[in-house]
Amino acid sequence: xxxxxxxxxxxxxxxxxxALARFPTTRALYxxxxxxxxxxxTRWDAHTPFPVHGLERAMGLPSSKLPYIVLATGLGxxxxxxxxxxxxxxxxxxxxxxxxxxxxWPAFIPVTFELGVLGAALGAVIGMLALxxxxxxxxxxxxxxxxxxxxxxxFFISIEAWDPRFDLDKxxxxxxxxxxxxxxxxxxxxxxxxxxxxxVEGGRG
Amino acid sequence: MAQSSDNAxxxxxxxxxxxxxxxxxxxxxxxxVAAPLERKxxxxxxLFFIPSLAMLGLFGLSIGxxxxxxxxxxxxxxxxxxxxxxxxxxFWVGIGHAGTLISAILFxxxxxxxxSINRAAEAMTIFAVMCxxxxxxxxxxxVWVAYWMFPxxxxxAMWPNFRSPLIWDVFAVSIYGTVSLxxxxxxxxxxxxTVRDRAKTHLRRLIYGIFALGWRGSHRxxxxxxxxxxxxxxxxxxxxxxVHSVVSMDFAVAQLPGWHTTIFPxxxxxxxxxxxxxxxxxxxxxxxxxxxMEDIITVRHMENMAKITLLTGxxxxxxxxxxxxxxxxxxxxxxxxxxxxxxxxxxxxxxWIMVSCNVxxxxxxxxxxxxxxxxxxxxVSIFVNIGMWFERFVIVASSLHHDFLPSSWDYYSATxxxxxxxIGSFGLFFTMFCLFCRFLPMVATAExxxxxxxxxxxxxxxxxxxxxxxxxxxxxxxGAG
Numbered sequence: 001x002x003x004x005x006x007x008x009x010x011x012x013x014x015x016x017x018x019a020l021a022r023f024p025t026t027r028a029l030y031x032x033x034x035x036x037x038x039x040x041x042t043r044w045d046a047h048t049p050f051p052v053h054g055l056e057r058a059m060g061l062p063s064s065k066l067p068y069i070v071l072a073t074g075l076g077x078x079x080x081x082x083x084x085x086x087x088x089x090x091x092x093x094x095x096x097x098x099x100x101x102x103x104x105w106p107a108f109i110p111v112t113f114e115l116g117v118l119g120a121a122l123g124a125v126i127g128m129l130a131l132x133x134x135x136x137x138x139x140x141x142x143x144x145x146x147x148x149x150x151x152x153x154x155f156f157i158s159i160e161a162w163d164p165r166f167d168l169d170k171x172x173x174x175x176x177x178x179x180x181x182x183x184x185x186x187x188x189x190x191x192x193x194x195x196x197x198x199x200v201e202g203g204r205g
Numbered sequence: 206m207a208q209s210s211d212n213a214x215x216x217x218x219x220x221x222x223x224x225x226x227x228x229x230x231x232x233x234x235x236x237x238v239a240a241p242l243e244r245k246x247x248x249x250x251x252l253f254f255i256p257s258l259a260m261l262g263l264f265g266l267s268i269g270x271x272x273x274x275x276x277x278x279x280x281x282x283x284x285x286x287x288x289x290x291x292x293x294x295x296f297w298v299g300i301g302h303a304g305t306l307i308s309a310i311l312f313x314x315x316x317x318x319x320x321s322i323n324r325a326a327e328a329m330t331i332f333a334v335m336c337x338x339x340x341x342x343x344x345x346x347x348v349w350v351a352y353w354m355f356p357x358x359x360x361x362a363m364w365p366n367f368r369s370p371l372i373w374d375v376f377a378v379s380i381y382g383t384v385s386l387x388x389x390x391x392x393x394x395x396x397x398x399t400v401r402d403r404a405k406t407h408l409r410r411l412i413y414g415i416f417a418l419g420w421r422g423s424h425r426x427x428x429x430x431x432x433x434x435x436x437x438x439x440x441x442x443x444x445x446x447x448v449h450s451v452v453s454m455d456f457a458v459a460q461l462p463g464w465h466t467t468i469f470p471x472x473x474x475x476x477x478x479x480x481x482x483x484x485x486x487x488x489x490x491x492x493x494x495x496x497x498m499e500d501i502i503t504v505r506h507m508e509n510m511a512k513i514t515l516l517t518g519x520x521x522x523x524x525x526x527x528x529x530x531x532x533x534x535x536x537x538x539x540x541x542x543x544x545x546x547x548x549x550x551x552x553x554x555x556x557w558i559m560v561s562c563n564v565x566x567x568x569x570x571x572x573x574x575x576x577x578x579x580x581x582x583x584x585v586s587i588f589v590n591i592g593m594w595f596e597r598f599v600i601v602a603s604s605l606h607h608d609f610l611p612s613s614w615d616y617y618s619a620t621x622x623x624x625x626x627x628i629g630s631f632g633l634f635f636t637m638f639c640l641f642c643r644f645l646p647m648v649a650t651a652e653x654x655x656x657x658x659x660x661x662x663x664x665x666x667x668x669x670x671x672x673x674x675x676x677x678x679x680x681x682x683x684g685a686g
Binding site for chain 1: 230231232235356362363364365366367368369370372373376377380383384387388390391394395398399401402403414415418419420421422423424425426427428429430431432433436437440441443444447451454651652654655659660661662663664
């Protein structure tokens with residue numbers, strides 16, 4: 001049960017998850033993101049099949065904190081590697097080999113470097129997944145058939161219903177006015193649990 | 206990634222040709238990449254897969270016989286105590302390097318043409334490292350104590366010697382394999398989500414869905430994702446350079462004439478990239494035709510790879526020359542003796558196969574016609590694969606077989622089981638590659654889409670410089686807000 005809890009989003013129990021709008025091009029999406037940002041929404045996201053460069057500016061997002069995590073895990077890995085070798089050769093198994101000193105630190109550099117890289121790479125991958133809250137096998141957006149195009153050629157904006165500025169009619173109107181080709185209301189947890197109808201698709205996996 | 210559009214698509218200002226031809230849009234690209242995964246298994250695939258599987262069987266057989274009988278089944282003798290196992294190990298580690306070069310170093314240099322081939326090249330890296338790691342594992346003689354390679358607490362309170370390049374090698378290659386696998390998988394996540402969303406059956410959706418981790422293409426996620434990708438590229442770049450440097454130190458730190466040279470680390474790295482690119486060309490010449498991806502893996506991609514092959518081949522040729530020069534210039538009679546013996550002694554045949562395959566054959570790539578003709582590319586890439594295997598053979602066998610004392614000189618020749626393990630390792634490699642082509646997207650679709658026209662939200666707009674950090678700068682043509 002505990003593991004399952006980690007893999008599903010913790011979302012408010014509402015009738016409606018939010019509004020999902022599809023845009024025809026990256027340019028239309030970019031403009032629409034600027035409008036949603038300027039309208040003051042905070043609980044929203046853009047979904048694209050590939051990274052649209054510069055979109056974070058249109059969305060007003062800060063840059064990723066991941067490099068700090070990677071720096072920490074990388075230095076941690078390197079320190080651990082150096083300490084392991086020092087401990088082995090000076091304390092656990094002190095053995096003079098070919099006249100070298102026990103603490104032959106220059107010879108420890110390759111393994112220290114490799115373990116530093118390993119630590120940093122693990123930090124980058126696990127840190128990225130953690131920041132993105134992945135894996136997450138269940139999400140209300142997966143109830144939309146149209147959303148399947150997000151990994152092909154669809155450009156989407158989703159605005160969540162618990163955004164303080166969310167108002168079903170006004171939000172849909174904003175999305176339509178900003179150039180959406182289609183706008184869809186995504187059912188929330190409550191309607192899904194109640195057997196939310198034909199258009200409700202099961203999870204994706 | 207940078208938002209510069211200079212290598213991205215046809216740009217009237219720079220006059221560069223588009224990277225992807227055939228007028229693809231986002232959807233047709235998805236279709237083209239997903240097609241090999243979704244259609245019925247073609248007969249041609251079986252024609253590659255079954256022989257590969259048979260060769261893999263031979264690998265299993267040769268390893269089984271080795272474990273049963275011991276390393277006596279190989280042609281090793283005294284003084285040649287290192288034979289095919291180490292030659293194959295270095296050969297396969299080298300093959301892997303091109304994948305990391307394409308995925309990491311070309312990424313840092315903003316070479317956007319890499320997007321079409323990086324997935325397959327990274328897959329090749331992982332399979333090559335798998336082949337490579339097999340050999341140190343099986344060649345130790347007493348395989349049941351192979352775990353002594355790792356710093357594991359044991360009942361003898363014994364620890365490995367971290368002052369030896371052999372233990373550096375264990376760390377370098379295994380960490381290289383691990384980081385390459387993570388890099389590859391991170392790149393695969395969005396494409397696995399594509400396959401998941403196209404799945405027609407529940408099982409397919411379930412399996413690809415598990416590996417896609419619930420990816421939703423969220424831009425908040427892309428932001429961390431791209432940063433992770435950039436960091437991994439930045440980490441893999443020094444890593445790949447360190448790996449073959451460490452492999453070369455297995456030789457260079459020894460006091461043996463022919464091995465004890467400072468040129469080894471850069472020379473090994475250049476050779477590794479050279480051999481790896483040859484293998485990528487070999488595989489891509491077949492794959493682009495077999496999977497109808499000529500529009501995505503274009504002649505231009507092949508030509509670029511041929512250019513890198515020419516460059517690294519010439520670097521390797523330079524290293525051969527300088528090695529000889531230094532052997533003479535050092536005035537060390539043993540050192541020079543080994544090199545004269547290498548070129549004119551018992552193993553002269555291997556030396557000249559190496560020189561003609563590695564130095565002479567790629568010179569044909571000075572001609573554009575040769576760089577763009579698939580048949581020539583294929584033949585030369587095979588020559589290079591052969592030549593680079595012989596390079597490692599020459600380094601190992603010709604340096605060892607003449608000891609300081611003429612009384613201990615001997616000639617090493619391989620047995621059937623040596624060849625069985627060499628051919629068998631190709632079986633492992635090609636079996637894995639066939640499975641990869643059948644079940645995973647062979648081209649990094651999400652990345653290729655970023656170089657299509659239409660990916661840039663500002664395409665065609667008046668160019669303005671956006672300063673990094675200016676969060677709210679918008680194009681001047683914008684009236685909304």
